[in-house]
Amino acid sequence: MSEQITHSIQSTNLADILERVLDKGIVIAGDIQIKLADVELLTIKIRLLIASVDKAKEMGINWWETDSYLSSEAKDNPEYSGEKRNIELEERVKSLERELVKTEVRAKAKVEAKKAKAKA
Numbered sequence: 401m402s403e404q405i406t407h408s409i410q411s412t413n414l415a416d417i418l419e420r421v422l423d424k425g426i427v428i429a430g431d432i433q434i435k436l437a438d439v440e441l442l443t444i445k446i447r448l449l450i451a452s453v454d455k456a457k458e459m460g461i462n463w464w465e466t467d468s469y470l471s472s473e474a475k476d477n478p479e480y481s482g483e484k485r486n487i488e489l490e491e492r493v494k495s496l497e498r499e500l501v502k503t504e505v506r507a508k509a510k511v512e513a514k515k516a517k518a519k520a
Contacts (some may be wrong), residue, residue, distance in 0.1 A: 421450060421451075422452040422455065423452060423455065424451075424455070425449065425450065425451035425452075425456075425459070426449070426450045426451070427448070427450075428446070428447075428448040428450075429445075429446065429447050429448070430445075430446045431443065431444065431445050431446070449461070
């Protein structure tokens, strides 16, 4: 005579659980701190999001589309590859350098004017 065990909880398989997690999304967060004599030496912040691509896009996360290591479209498009951003940053640095030179010239002119005024 064989006995059959019945469970009151409906069993779910791994695929069902994975589908639910990816559909809803799950966030795991934690911090690791290393201190020595109340002096913080290292802090590691861990943030892990597990979700489907569709759910991630709903949340506004799509970094893989613009990562040149993950997307062939990003490799071919300088907008995505970061090349455009590098050019913008280089132009900004040059502009700041020009402003710095102007400021230095003005400062030297003021010093020279003070020296000339002091001699007179």
